[in-house]
Amino acid sequence: MYILSIISMYLIPALLFTILVVAIYKKVPAYETFVEGAKDGFQLxxxxxxxxxxxxxxxSVFRASGALDFLLSAxxxxxxxIGVPADIVPLAIMRPLSGTGALGIMSDLIRVHGPDSFIGRLASTMQGSTDTTLYVITVYFGAVGIKKIGDALKVGLLADICGLCAAIFFVMLVFGNM
Known part of the structure; x- marks a missing residue:
């Protein structure tokens, strides 16, 4: 553990130093290139x-309108x-939308039910088995100007559904429904 702390403390400065050395060796104007990249990043x-x-x-509209509560009751x-707790559904819905929102829901589930509970284990596994599909499509496709997102959205949401089902299956298989 101590070795990893030392490595992590020196890794980023070493990487920055290496980049500067390579830039000097290849005669690349490092500062001007950095400033140009910063401008591009800001525009992005x-x-x-x-x-x-x-x-x-x-x-926010989905949650505030009561649509989430209606969906849960349905x-x-x-x-x-099938033995899946309803408490997990908001996480399953939020995960493709927002990583931060899903992390907040997962943290709340773990705080209420505990990390070693069935819900805590299922929430953790779901968090790791899925991605923030709509966020990724919105940010990355929007950044490069891609307008036709239909197929990527379908495949991404299908992958999220498969990840959710696999998380439920494997947590039930390994830990049972406690």
Missing amino acids: AISIIPPLVGMLVAI IQPVLAF
């Missing part, structure tokens, strides 16, 4: 703000039949 950040704000507003019987 500005260009992704509108789709990001739109996605965050849509998430699928509660099916979840009870």
Whole structure:
């Protein structure tokens, strides 16, 4: 553990030093290149703000409108039949939308139920088995100007559904429904 602390403390400065040495060796204007990259990064950040704000507003409207509560009450019987706790559904819905929102929900589930509970283990496994598909599509596709996202969205959401199902299956297989 001590060795990893030392390595991590010196790794980034060593990497920056290596980049500067290579830039000097190849006669690349390091500072000017850095400033140009910073300008490009700032322009990229500005260009992704509108789709990001739109996605965050849509998430807020979904939660505040009561649509999430309606959905939970509609699928509660099916979840009870297969042994999946309804508490996990908000995480399953939020995970493709927002990593931060999903992390908040997972943290709340773990705080309420405990990290070694079935729900805590399932939430942790779901968090690691899925991705923030809509966020990724919004930010990265928006940054490079891709407008046709239909196929990527379908495949990404299908992968999320497969990840959720696999998480449920394997947590039930390994830990059982406690």
